[in-house]
Amino acid sequence: MDYKDLRKEYLKHRLDPASLHADPMIQFKLWFDEALQAKVDEPNAMVCASVSAEGKPSSRYVLLKELKEDQFIFFTNYHSRKGIELFETKFCSLVFYWRELERQIRIEGIAEKCSAAYSDEYFNSRPHGSKLSSIVSPQSSKIESKEYLESELKRISGMDASEIKRPEHWGGIGIRANYIEFWQGRQDRFHDRVCYTKTESGAWEISLLAP
Numbered sequence: 001m002d003y004k005d006l007r008k009e010y011l012k013h014r015l016d017p018a019s020l021h022a023d024p025m026i027q028f029k030l031w032f033d034e035a036l037q038a039k040v041d042e043p044n045a046m047v048c049a050s051v052s053a054e055g056k057p058s059s060r061y062v063l064l065k066e067l068k069e070d071q072f073i074f075f076t077n078y079h080s081r082k083g084i085e086l087f088e089t090k091f092c093s094l095v096f097y098w099r100e101l102e103r104q105i106r107i108e109g110i111a112e113k114c115s116a117a118y119s120d121e122y123f124n125s126r127p128h129g130s131k132l133s134s135i136v137s138p139q140s141s142k143i144e145s146k147e148y149l150e151s152e153l154k155r156i157s158g159m160d161a162s163e164i165k166r167p168e169h170w171g172g173i174g175i176r177a178n179y180i181e182f183w184q185g186r187q188d189r190f191h192d193r194v195c196y197t198k199t200e201s202g203a204w205e206i207s208l209l210a211p
């Protein structure tokens, strides 16, 4: 297989800047609704890139769980690599790609820890097994084998549901957006791109970008 032969034309939609909402968070919700209608698989999966104190980037998928004001919120282990990097340097970029719609959304912003009360509320709504996994897993740490974690899981699985509390090092992180770009794939790679940049006054400025 020659990877160079892999070639797809983007023909499904166009992005008319005049049709866009002045608030990119509302525009995001409109596109998200269209992704749901188009039955995009896991439309809330987004690549989350962080950067270490030395300036080394790393990225991984996480799941968007809520939009709040200008924040994109996901949940994770604060001691994980991403947790450490996001709290150390604060800079984050997120990317969604919805292939069924040939759409990409890029977000840049600043990471903020969610309140304990907010994280408790979400943690308590999670399925029992997910709660247990987040309690026993020292996410991103090197481990000798999974057996020890499995035995820990077994040990706490007998606990009464009321005893299971959110670990302090697990909770929500909100990425407060200051840049959001909507990308619509078009024929011959002549894509449509519109970005919103937050100005010092807090207003959003809209610009077109070359494909």
Ligand SMILES: Cc1cc2nc3c(=O)[nH]c(=O)nc-3n(C[C@H](O)[C@H](O)[C@H](O)COP(=O)(O)O)c2cc1C
Residues within 6 Å of the ligand: 042, 045, 058, 059, 060, 061, 062, 063, 064, 074, 075, 076, 077, 080, 081, 082, 083, 139, 140
């Ligand atoms: C589709 C998808 C969704 C994921 N969602 C999350 C999530 O919401 N939170 C999380 O901590 N890890 C999530 N993961 C696992 C992360 O990609 C990653 O493996 C883990 O968080 C450790 O990353 P780190 O070592 O860079 O901190 C998800 C993975 C995939 C493939």
